[in-house]
Amino acid sequence: MNWSLMLESIPALLYGALATVQLLLMTLVCGGLLALPLGIVAANGRPMFRLPVMGYITFFRGTPLLVQVFLVYYGFSQFQIIRSSIFWPVLREAWFCALLTLAFHTAAYTANILRGAILAIPAGQKEAAVALGMRPLLIYRLVILPQAFRIGMPAYGNEMISMMKATSLASTITIMELTGTANTIVARTYAPYEVFISAALIYLCVAWMLSRLVRAIEARLSRHMRSAVEARNTLRRVPAHA
Known part of the structure; x- marks a missing residue:
């Protein structure tokens, strides 16, 4: 193994990794903003709205992401309008086409995660909120969505890591992110083993950081549950008076 080549390729690969992280962050932000209303409609919307949303989710979850990238990148240019x-x-622009495709793709998965999380919340909580006179928007903001985010966060963490790996498909439409940069170096050095091992280690580091971020968010969303458990354990340790 050529260790010197691996060290020499690290700066270029890190620059490509920066493009990967930028694409990933923009994808998660755009996809998350789109997934929020889609998930709510998919869970509790009227049939006339829910059916098209479920069709959208089914299409993007049921077709390969690479095909979706090609449809957007090569397909838009086929229409004169x-x-x-x-x-x-x-x-x-290839960058925007990749961002658009990845955002639509992750929005479908995220909306489905949010849909399942909303449906997992007991209906009695919403009924109690309605009985208190709360408006639907307030119910979602204070009662349903905070719990749905906590329930769906582990699955969404997996989706974040999956999208991080999916950004490698952007290299197929000339974007020089981490995988695209690795392909360029391999074409010049004819050393795929060393270069792709280096790229894989960088991907692994990014995935580790994402998993730590998700754990921190989970801990933040569940802090009230830990406080309740600690309080209950404290009361159990207090000796009862005779």
């Missing part, structure tokens, strides 16, 4: 629109200067 898109090429003539004011959006074409943006839609013809």
